Structures are given as structure tokens and as C-alpha cells.
Amino acid sequence: MRSSLTPEMETLRSGVHVLTSVLLVVAILTSVSMPMDLAVANLMLMSAYAAIYFGGWNFVDNWQTFPKILWLVALTTLWLMDAMIAPAALYVVFSLLFLYLRVFSNWLGIIFVIFVTGATVGVQVPAGLTFGGAMGPAVSALVALAVHFTYMKLARTNAELKATQAQLRESEHNAGVIAERQRIAHEIHDTLAQGLSSIQMLLHAADRDLEGQDIERAQGRIELARKTAADNLQEARAMIAALQPTALATTSLAGALERMAEGFAASSGVEIEVEVDGESRQIPMKQEAMLLRVAQGAVGNVAKHSGASRARVTITYEQDEVRVDVVDNGRGFDVDAVQARPAGLGHIGLTAMHRRAEELGGTVTIESEPGSGAAVSVSVPVG
Numbered sequence: 001m002r003s004s005l006t007p008e009m010e011t012l013r014s015g016v017h018v019l020t021s022v023l024l025v026v027a028i029l030t031s032v033s034m035p036m037d038l039a040v041a042n043l044m045l046m047s048a049y050a051a052i053y054f055g056g057w058n059f060v061d062n063w064q065t066f067p068k069i070l071w072l073v074a075l076t077t078l079w080l081m082d083a084m085i086a087p088a089a090l091y092v093v094f095s096l097l098f099l100y101l102r103v104f105s106n107w108l109g110i111i112f113v114i115f116v117t118g119a120t121v122g123v124q125v126p127a128g129l130t131f132g133g134a135m136g137p138a139v140s141a142l143v144a145l146a147v148h149f150t151y152m153k154l155a156r157t158n159a160e161l162k163a164t165q166a167q168l169r170e171s172e173h174n175a176g177v178i179a180e181r182q183r184i185a186h187e188i189h190d191t192l193a194q195g196l197s198s199i200q201m202l203l204h205a206a207d208r209d210l211e212g213q214d215i216e217r218a219q220g221r222i223e224l225a226r227k228t229a230a231d232n233l234q235e236a237r238a239m240i241a242a243l244q245p246t247a248l249a250t251t252s253l254a255g256a257l258e259r260m261a262e263g264f265a266a267s268s269g270v271e272i273e274v275e276v277d278g279e280s281r282q283i284p285m286k287q288e289a290m291l292l293r294v295a296q297g298a299v300g301n302v303a304k305h306s307g308a309s310r311a312r313v314t315i316t317y318e319q320d321e322v323r324v325d326v327v328d329n330g331r332g333f334d335v336d337a338v339q340a341r342p343a344g345l346g347h348i349g350l351t352a353m354h355r356r357a358e359e360l361g362g363t364v365t366i367e368s369e370p371g372s373g374a375a376v377s378v379s380v381p382v383g
Helices: 006-032 037-058 065-083 085-103 107-122 130-210 215-243 244-249 254-270 287-308 335-339 351-360
Strands: 271-277 310-317 323-330 363-368 374-380
Touching: 006 037, 006 085, 006 130, 037 085, 037 323, 065 085, 085 107, 085 130, 107 130, 130 215, 130 287, 130 363, 215 254, 215 287, 244 287, 254 271, 254 287, 254 310, 287 310, 287 351, 287 374, 335 363, 351 363, 351 374
Parallel strands: 271 310
Antiparallel strands: 310 323, 323 374, 363 374
């Protein structure tokens, strides 16, 4: 039967089982030095106690209050009867104290403890009560109370700690979602919104040119608007591929990158491969989003600016970091010159890639020379 106890109370219960077993064995072994009739009675009483104790323990959590009380009364009665003929049975009271507190952790358990402590002292009166005979049960009761409630406090503290950790994880996730939404809003403003604004202005200008019969100039503006719209469409597709919630929530990072690569390959004609090196594993959403965004920017630059026919995206899972490499066979470029240039419309700048990675403790490395292709590597620490 599955236990509903916390790990702390389960440990205490196991300890009480061991304690009870040891005390019962000691009480039964004292039969060898007792008269035959008393030895038989001691053996039968302690055996009955063990049978009722271990037989009922697995079911007591499912009982109502009255059956629990009957179970404890039966055990207490057997213990009292045996304590009158076998002094060693008095020691069984120590495990019985824990039993009362386990079954009734409220005031009812404390009442049982007080009662049985008084009974332990009382059965010693006919033979002459000593100071040790009175202090022993009293100290045992105090120790049992202290241990039991300490374990209960520990269990509550651990439960509160787990609940707090769960809340912190949820808060961290929500904070990541909010920050991601803010970044998306900024990107939409800096790319799609600006592109639409440019298209609107170009079309207005073309309309004025048409009114002035400047057909050639109007056609140039319309062609520029068409190109801007195409860039915006590509940017929107890349953004959707990178920000689709299911891409990172229900699939691996590799799956999200493959979808992104397919979109760029379809629109640009560049053959793009995605490879995985190492054992794929889930990493925090912030890190996955950053790797996906930087890879999107790198592949987008390959598709729009490199003149490449092939590109490869490699995801490498190492023990303490995850890395994404984007390599192409295009015309290459002067890294220093491009990094010094501000990002333009539809272009995700290299400086922006560095900034994204640095926000999460990651790094971006760019290698390229004119005529020799380019390689962009982004890594982020994990674990």
C-alpha cells in the first residue's frame, strides 16, 4: 500500500518499527528466567502485541477515529497486562508513546502519552516506586514528544521550502516570458513596423510621382517598396519560426532550427542542413530562445547577403554548454568592417547577436574573410 507520509515522517515510522521490534525481542527473551506459567503468559501477550501492532499499522491511516482508538486500546491493554508480570515489558512503552503521537498528532495523542506515562509509574507502585522508576517514563515521554514534533516541524518546513521553490520557478518562468515579449515588441518595432512605414511612404511618394506623370521614378519607388515588402515578409517568417511557442515547448531546439532553416531555404534557394552533435537535452527557455534568435540572424544574413549555395547549422551539446554553429560557403566579408556598421532594415546586426548572448553569459564568435565564406558560433553555459 502506498504511504501518504512525508519522507521525514516515513523515516520516523521506520525507526519506531525497529525500536518496537528490538523491545519486543528483549521482553520475550526475559521469559527464559521466569516461571513457566508467567513465561508462557509473557510470550503469548507479547506475540499478540506484535501481531496486532504490525498487522494494523499498514491500515491505520485509512481508519476512522474510533477504529484507531480501539487499536491503541488493544495494544495498551496487552502492554499493561504484560508489564504486571514481566518488568522488562515496561520498556515497550517507549515505542508505544511514538505510536500514540503518530496516530493522533493532536491533543488526543498527548492525552494518550500522559495516560500511559502515569500507568507506567503506577504499575511499579506495588513493588516499591523509586525515583528512577518515576523519572524514566517521564523523560521517555518528553523525548518522544520532542522527537515527534521536531520531525513534524521538519516535514512542514521542507514542504514549505518545496512550495517556495515551485513558486520561484514559476516566477522565473513568468519573468522570462515577460522579458521575451518585450524583446519581441522591440524587434517588431525595429523591423516589421519600420518596414511597413517605409512601404507606406514609398507608395505615397509613387502616387505623387504618378500624378506628376513621372512614370519612371514612380516605378522605381514601387520596385523599392516591393523589395522592402519582400524583406519584411522574410523577416516575419524568420521571426515566426524562431518565436513559435510550440517550437521550444513541444519539440527540441534542433526541431525549431530545422523549421527555421526550411523557411529560409524555401525563400532564398540556399541549401541549409541542420546537424546535432552530442546527446540532445532540454535547456532553459531563455537559453534556447537566445540560441534560436542568434542562429536565425546568422542564417538570415547567409540567405540575404552571402551569395552562398550551401550552409550548415550544427548544434553541439557539451556537459557545461550548448553551442550553435552556422557555416556557409558564400563570398565572406570583413568582420571588423561589418561589426562597425549599424544594423539596417531587415538586417540583424552582429552587435545585436553579441548583446543577446552576453545577456545570458554566452559568447558569439565570428570568423570570415572576403572570398572564404563565414562561420558564426554562439554558445551559452548550462547546468
